[in-house]
Amino acid sequence: MILCDIGNTFLHFYHEGRVWKESPQKILRKREDKIFYISVSNKNLEALLNICPQSINLAPYFTLDTAYRGLGIDRIAACQTISDGVVIDAGSAITIDIMQDGMHLGGYILPGIASYLRLFSGISERLRIMPDLSLDLDLMPQNTKEAISLGMLKSIVNFIQEVSKGKIIYFSGGDGKFFSKFFKNSIYNEMLVFNGMQKAMEVYYEKNS
């Protein structure tokens, strides 16, 4: 049995303790006959269904107490794994969800690091620069590379600090490990979404047994 979390850029897989990602263009045929998936991208979902048409959508087996309309299924999955704290998926977008007493209070969306790069290249040739992610946040920028890198990093880190209000922060996603090091009260867990999916799978098996 394989779990698959289909994002806007990659398909993320989990199988027997192993986690990996594949791009929709180069997705490999899976030998397992059962793939449980969630998806925020219809386009990338097609890529999975092409190699495994009998895959099962876990979306109907989630419940989350929230007033938020249109919350992505990956965010719902991750939020289900904790009762209190901030759930952050740092990928092509950065989603920030606030949980309290088992309730989802609301959430924010910021551009991810890779998106910032595309964005600045689009504004001006002079801003087509690879940011330096190793800079000290307290440095005063003295060139375009530092000005863009620290503008991006400080604005994201400050924002997370402010909306987290001292809660524990649970990071996942491609840049989750990187961002977690800026916060003492944080945990990086690449399994966050998959743990939520495992909970939904239990519901699935209860209803289908």
Place this chain on the structure above:
Amino acid sequence: MILCDIGNTFLHFYHEGRVWKESPQKILRKREDKIFYISVSNKNLEALLNICPQSINLAPYFTLDTAYRGLGIDRIAACQTISDGVVIDAGSAITIDIMQDGMHLGGYILPGIASYLRLFSGISERLRIMPDLSLDLDLMPQNTKEAISLGMLKSIVNFIQEVSKGKIIYFSGGDGKFFSKFFKNSIYNEMLVFNGMQKAMEVYYEKNS
């Protein structure tokens, strides 16, 4: 005599107390024979030189005490008009420059509001949304529109607040008026860059008289 500040998106003009902008594709022939300009875009500079080849570049007539390498000439112009404070040009990019005792200490670059929009459309169809700029910053977002709008607004406003450290903030640029309302200690002045250019013009006339 006309002043022209050539940006990445528009050409900004000043003439006899009037300020206006023109897009490089639709730039109108100017009757005045003397246009003094500064430019951060070679492509858009061409558009000006096509209608007025004898235009004069003011860039050589600026001096700014700074260790920053590659500071845009528009930022240099605006910074020359103040001795202490934060100079923010909120356009397609948001530049934030820190002045103290007549010295430029350094600066940051953030994406502008319009760039955020392009950016999110690039990540996912679901994020192709016009943000709501009228939202209360303390609202807890309950849908994608609010999540993106408040992610963008709060991260920019918090960032400016933090790096300004109580200094007076001088806003200019297309979104300058909008952002200035979030800060008690701020002044919106669409003439900031032009005032700097007027100072450089005095130097030009001294050297060429």
